[in-house]
Amino acid sequence: EVQLVESGGVVVQPGGSLRLSCAASGFTFDDYTMHWVRQAPGKGLEWVSLISWDGGSTYYADSVKGRFTISRDNSKNSLYLQMNSLRTEDTALYYCAKDIGAAATAYYFDYWGQGTLVTVSS
């Protein structure tokens, strides 16, 4: 059974930093591109970032580019999101999501964690 479990969400002040983690199990982690998707309270979904299976390629939404860094440790079946210079508009539930593509990235999300809540507030 595929499981994705996010952690690390807390209340942080504007300008602060935070590192989110996602522990993956139930599939061959290093075969898949992984994503972070966020959802502000009561709002829709926003794609944040993706990382290729080997960590060699990363992409970001313009809203987080230069502030957030996605990474992975395939030896630990883990995905990370380093979040710096946090803004109030970064307040959201952050989901870790698995890409559906095995041989090649498909850019759709077939498994999601339950999310970890990041609140940026003074």
Next chain:
Amino acid sequence: EIVLTQSPATLSLSPGERATLSCRASQSVSSYLAWYQQKPGQAPRLLIYDASNRATGIPARFSGSGSGTDFTLTISSLEPEDFAVYYCQQRSNWPPLTFGPGTKVDIK
């Protein structure tokens, strides 16, 4: 950036009725469109990808159609568990991958 619009914002129907949800893209996304279902307090669930392919384990009452800029998600006969918010998402022109604002299907 490709902008997706969804209509209607809210669809009020009764169990057993047919639901037709629309997603329109600001430019052609070919067939590179997916649909997700999200229930309160839950993560989204992939229903349809590449416009018309049902994801693993998705019931046959869910179907997707369309190409280019206009897409439809149809639920042939609503079950009680289908009342939720539905999002479309494109992967044609990225980054960014983008989602529509969602359509809420609620009980009439």
